[in-house]
Amino acid sequence: MKLGGNFFEDLGPGQRLINPVPRTITEGDVALYIALTGDRNPTRCSDEFARSLGFERAPVADMLVFHIVFGRTVGEISLNSPGNLGYADLRFLRPVFTGDTLRAETETLGWRETSKGDTGVVWVRTIGFNQRDERVLEFYRWVMVNKREPSVPTGADSAPPMPAEASLAQVSFPRITRFAASATGGDRFWEDYDAGERILHPQGMTLEEAEHQMATRLYQNTARVHFNQLQQQSSRHGRRMVYGGHIISVAQALSFDGLENVLGMAAWNGGSHVAPTFAGDTLFAWSEVLGRIDLGREDIGGLRLRLVAVKNADPSREEISLRLAGDDGRERYDPRVVLDLDYVALLPRRAVAG
């Protein structure tokens, strides 16, 4: 691995990288994840509830698995990134338990220099494995990366096509015989959500520097923009930026109120970090139901959801549109929107309500 990390020029397509530093996930990571994000899903915070669903004990939160796998890739891909941009075709393939050791491999797929010329976008595909070399997570992401030589054009211009939707062929969840909703506090099952509904999650969460730094270090994600205030002072925003994945986790945790019976994430069709977030910002979230997906199982179904996070505005108290028409007639995200994630959640069906 290069000291100081790769720059855009180093990340041309066709490289297969074995990302260093395998990581064993422990009960300590799980507790910190709860303390830093506010996660309350009983599937992963109660061994008893997890056993009632057919697990041997509570699996690790899907987003914690994502962060650990993602963290492996930062040293080679995004150490010198001013911001992660988006994701496609992300799939959680297998539950992870404390004691498992995760590692990652990443393939570079394409690159394109930005018009300004000092940065470029790099497309990669990452696979996360456990200690038995079983795949636990796969995803595409694209990320802005600084150039080593901002003034030297690279001519890089090969953006690869990204899958529009994630395959759900390999959804891994135990067969549920009975779902005790008294443990979640939710009374809505898969059949009770209809496309078009917008669920306004009622809570807000203010972020602190120590919190996002601790979360990001826990995942061993070392991207400079999150930690180095001396460097960030002279950046565009003048501040440390919050790791985008932390925003997804906080938004997901906020979404528990209104989506109490969600069992976990199966896949992401796509997602974008629409705007940066900083310490002091207060996050809110809503979920839009995009549709129900029949998984051919009688116990659980898929719910396609758009999870939107906004900052410093409470969608329960003021109407916020996802997009606004600009003066030029083009639609743009409302400037308060920071996350737009299109994902598939797993929910119990009424047949297993008990």
Next chain:
Amino acid sequence: MKLGGNFFEDLGPGQRLINPVPRTITEGDVALYIALTGDRNPTRCSDEFARSLGFERAPVADMLVFHIVFGRTVGEISLNSPGNLGYADLRFLRPVFTGDTLRAETETLGWRETSKGDTGVVWVRTIGFNQRDERVLEFYRWVMVNKREPSVPTGADSAPPMPAEASLAQVSFPRITRFAASATGGDRFWEDYDAGERILHPQGMTLEEAEHQMATRLYQNTARVHFNQLQQQSSRHGRRMVYGGHIISVAQALSFDGLENVLGMAAWNGGSHVAPTFAGDTLFAWSEVLGRIDLGREDIGGLRLRLVAVKNADPSREEISLRLAGDDGRERYDPRVVLDLDYVALLPRRAVAG
């Protein structure tokens, strides 16, 4: 569970609520508890010492058990609370160990609208259970809750009587044969404390936003006032409020210096959060010995203590009275007092000093 939580109007007496989201306590929670509060009691931070007392391994700190049980109840009782007021007859009934899963049930006992009419006080009784449905904790509490319709009077006025003292009939602690005070650093046993003594705990602890937020999220206590700065800006104090339970934990941890041989809490007779605490405040504590309680055991005894926490004043350096006489002749708490807790600690007796 109602999206957005219950308001005062929803919390009339006679409801029996099974509070959602069971929670398995892990070594991660224990480490975070130490990191966030400064707990140093070897009974719970040393497996070796705990074994010397007859435990199989270190039990979970009593206050961590309290926080986890309390946290279960917030969604239904105090999500929309501007402040928790007090407790009565709280009893720790059984030790909890990592790996145990806790859940809670709460009964609403009474309610009274406040004179201003925009809030009311709700009285509840909560029982915490482990995964074997054994009771581990019971307590009464009363809490201020916002009304959904501040301008519509409810006429609610049925404050229930609260027990003045906690019963000590069911104190659960292994039989000790030898207490090695070299492990605690303390040289005082049960017989060495006399009613009337005031122990000035010498240390102070300044609180940070990230710390109280992490603690409160760890307990999955979601009350809005602790997390949502956007909302709090327009509140009376303009700031996020620190969860009152965090104050008890920090004060208890500060009290280790001077009460080194305390084995843990048996019960609370009563307690009040006298004034709110905010990030930036520095906490100090003293303990007043209210009396010794003979538990009919030769190894341990009960010590009735008043634990007082004050903010931004060091009782070792300036004399602070618990109460001051106002101009109207009525006694009020000194405005720097934030906690007044009347509890029973367990201490080894001289017979087991070794």
Next chain:
Amino acid sequence: MKLGGNFFEDLGPGQRLINPVPRTITEGDVALYIALTGDRNPTRCSDEFARSLGFERAPVADMLVFHIVFGRTVGEISLNSPGNLGYADLRFLRPVFTGDTLRAETETLGWRETSKGDTGVVWVRTIGFNQRDERVLEFYRWVMVNKREPSVPTGADSAPPMPAEASLAQVSFPRITRFAASATGGDRFWEDYDAGERILHPQGMTLEEAEHQMATRLYQNTARVHFNQLQQQSSRHGRRMVYGGHIISVAQALSFDGLENVLGMAAWNGGSHVAPTFAGDTLFAWSEVLGRIDLGREDIGGLRLRLVAVKNADPSREEISLRLAGDDGRERYDPRVVLDLDYVALLPRRAVAG
């Protein structure tokens, strides 16, 4: 233990103290250590990698062992210390694993009142033991301690000689047969480092109050200067000081980039906290190779390194000298230098590269 801790006058030579509060190290401590410091060494964060080196599972990070042992000694030695000064002949004698319980014993070796007369320096030797009474760590340290009676001279003036180098007779590390550098991302082995090289570690880390307070509480180090802002307001710096050990941990974590294949610390020859660090400071680090040490083993060797931490200046971007000549011709540390640590790291030799 004295309520309020010992002062300089209490710490005359020849005392043997059994430091209170044994502490079991758990997976929670390990996760917090990663979250607070940014440690990424796979030897201690991957059970799989640790097994490939001959451990049964991942050992606890050397610096976490140091902090826990050090923390035991604070109540008696440095509760009333305005700053820890230095270390000599520190040796990690045996790996520590989660579940182990550590305790400490400390002997006072010498003391010297400072010229100003309000403080003095105390020299001590501390030994850390595990639950089998095996030594895991030994070190000398000297620390400034406040006097109880600043105006009463003690005449204390018996500074003991300190060892100039640590003995490496007892290096404890399993016999390695194969070191998979793909797990660390590093391509340099013991033979690849030569005396005189300066490795500029590319990252910087900004410190927050909540972070250093959580770290220091985790280690149950209660020294007042780290926690009590009310007291510190009237101190020389007006602020809480960061525990010096936290600086070593952060600098060591930063040094992973460039020293990826380091297996851990074997010993410190000596170290000094050259200047205080405060929340808001951004830390950077470099390592100077002082020499290779042949341990008589074919699998691993010792690398003598000088780890230097500086604040608010990036040595990758500006030339920083360790020492500057003053107007009086005397050399002093550059005022941005906060740590100067002379230690021995263990590295795999090329023979085991695989």
